[in-house]
Amino acid sequence: MNQDVYHDKEIFLQNYEDMKRSLRIYIYPHNKNDPFANALLPEESNQEPGGNYASEAYFKNVLYKSHFITKDPSKADFFFLPFSIASLRHDPRIGVGGLADFIREYMRNISHDYPYWNQTGGADHFYAACHSIGRVAMEKVEHVKSNAIQVICSSSYFLPNYFSHKDVSLPQIWPRHDEPQDLANTSRRKKLAFFAGTIMSPVRKSLAETWKDDSSIFAHDGRLKTPYSDHLLGSKYCIHAKGFEVNTARIGDALYYGCVPVILADYYDLPFMDILNWRAFSVVIMATDIPNLKKILQEISPQEYSVLQANVLKVRKHFQWHKSPVNFDAFYMVMYELWLRRSSVRILS
Known part of the structure; x- marks a missing residue:
């Protein structure tokens, strides 16, 4: 049995440092006056995300504050589509029934107002969603489902619209901060x-x-x-x-x-x-x-x-998620998974 937790720790650590130094993300801009700012901008609450699908909010909130962000799209390796599936799902103006139409209209505007999607067919774009309802949201944008990188919790080889070589499995994590003690002691595990x-x-x-x-x-x-x-x-x-x-x-x-x-x-x-x-x-x-x-x-x-x-x-x-990223935590691991896919983007381009 291979007892090492990494496939190749030396390569991972070397590439990880390269990723932290060089990876750049451009986020499509929206302002606070946008009628759907609640779903397009990070949460402003001082409370940390909670619940089964907190991973989506954690990832988005931390990304906006990270050093990976660039305001210059010409320097970007990837473009983030910042809509929050969780927020839209609970928004009475949209709800589950209106998700697909909202995303279709959003993508129509992005591809019309900016040149970046059309340069690669969306292969260097990504979005994040933890609830499986995110798949329903993509029903009317086949090009997003097929081309963009889906950073999603419901990552099954069995599903026809999930591509493991392209998409990223987002860990579904219930936030916890009170560190349990003496975890190495196995004698109490009866x-x-x-x-x-x-x-x-x-x-x-x-x-x-x-x-x-x-x-x-x-x-x-x-x-x-x-x-x-x-x-x-x-x-x-x-x-x-x-x-x-x-x-x-x-x-x-x-x-x-x-x-x-x-x-x-x-x-x-x-x-x-x-x-x-x-x-x-x-x-x-x-x-x-x-x-x-x-x-x-x-x-x-x-x-x-x-x-x-x-x-x-x-x-x-x-x-583990943190309000501010901690080295090797879930946020940095997702970013590393994205970084690994940058060469595929160039081929698709």
């Missing part, structure tokens, strides 16, 4: 594996029905009566099971609390796959292996588990 969540997919139904009465695998349907964090800290393995989409915040939860993720989401293009060796810090199995789950986990030796858990602690920094 449970073999843990899952809790609404049973709204065949994968979760199979998981709950197979292991609902087991003493070492805790598979719970619905909300817990005890703190969620206690289960994450008290389990060796924490299960990420596909719901409506392949992505949930459970991988970020597991890593934050030092629990080795077990990934039950077939066709999930896991975040930062270009950089991280997921098998060094997680257990990836097919949904068809749910009946064998206990056997698979019990066959992992204590020594192998120690390596997995130690590697979880190494990579958890890559799955």
